[in-house]
Amino acid sequence: MSIEAPVVVEVGLGDRTYDILIGSGLLARAGAEIARRLPGTRAAVVTDANVAAAHLDALKASLETGGIQTAVITLPPGEKTKSFAHLEEVVDGVLAAKLERGDIVIAFGGGVIGDLAGFAAGIVRRGMNFVQIPTSLLAQVDSSVGGKTGINSPRGKNLVGVFHQPKLVLADTGVLDTLPIREFRAGYAELAKYGLIDRPEFFAWLEKNWVQVFAGGPERAQAIAEACRAKADVVARDEFETGDRALLNLGHTFGHALEAATQYDGSRLVHGEGVAIGMALAYRFSSRLNLASPDDAARVEAHLRAVGLPWRIADIPGDLPDAEALLAFITQDKKVSRGALTFILTRGVGQAFIAKDVPASEVLSFLRENHPKESDRR
């Protein structure tokens, strides 16, 4: 594994400003980087069984070199781990290790571990230090940055949580080599999202360079750094999502409904796949509302298809609830404000905007047209 100088992206939040370090071989420097910023601390590493099997020994050795004493909490992998039961397990593990408020919770895993461990860090002893070491592409380009933490409720995704910013994010692009290809693709959906929101030249770059991003050359770190810059910009402008930050939800309203409709069963649909289908639907819906051209929707679908991502509801295996039930999942989503449907729509590639008061009847007809069973019946 080569150790090269990491790219540093700053998330500017006043006295809570922190760095994201991106590069290959960073795990070996984790202990030193953490000890430099948070000297004299102990840590609880929260991870899942897959990440532990592939990389925990390397992280433990690195933390030891940095003089950081460590307790490890290993959880089962998968979205279902973002639950009250596992939150309790993490809280109990941190307290059992007798960590103080100034000590650190380290999230070492994908977005599931990051969201759960971050939430625990936010509430144990009214807020402990938190460090993110994201190991999935999705977590490196999105969930580890910005301080949103939380768990799911049986009533919907991410409905319980807090904002709690990390002190440091360490994205070792080399650890992605052990990530299953399906998960890499799912993370790629969130990467492409930044191009589709407001960076059309980045989307065009991805259309040309995606093979190298998958292969792991310098383009991979380049793409991750660009995504982190995009996310850091938005978070610095609107930390608590009172405005622009909602743009990052492009594809998520449809995506979350599809995830809920598949009972968060990762064998059918993982989060990033839901986002991919959701983004394609957001473009298609925008074109149906005459906001964007059908060519833009087709271009987005073509790219998602080229990288092997699902892009329509029919790509989800197994039976799905009907369009009305999907709409009910959408209205349960937290981005619905006082009954009015808020969607991220678009006027073209890289021209997303927040649309309030989208009529539910339009959404329902659109879902009917795009629902595999219902469109068969038409």
Ligand SMILES: NC(=O)c1ccc[n+]([C@@H]2O[C@H](COP(=O)([O-])OP(=O)(O)OC[C@H]3O[C@@H](n4cnc5c(N)ncnc54)[C@H](O)[C@@H]3O)[C@@H](O)[C@H]2O)c1
């Ligand atoms: N907080 C935020 O701002 C934010 C943003 C986007 C998504 N999310 C959340 O992130 C979650 C999805 O994250 P995810 O896609 O990383 O899922 P995940 O954490 O379930 O990880 C995906 C799978 O990859 C495995 N894995 C991770 N890193 C690995 C590695 N290096 N080698 C081998 N296997 C590895 C995991 O064990 C898991 O099986 C969702 O819960 C979503 O809501 C949060």
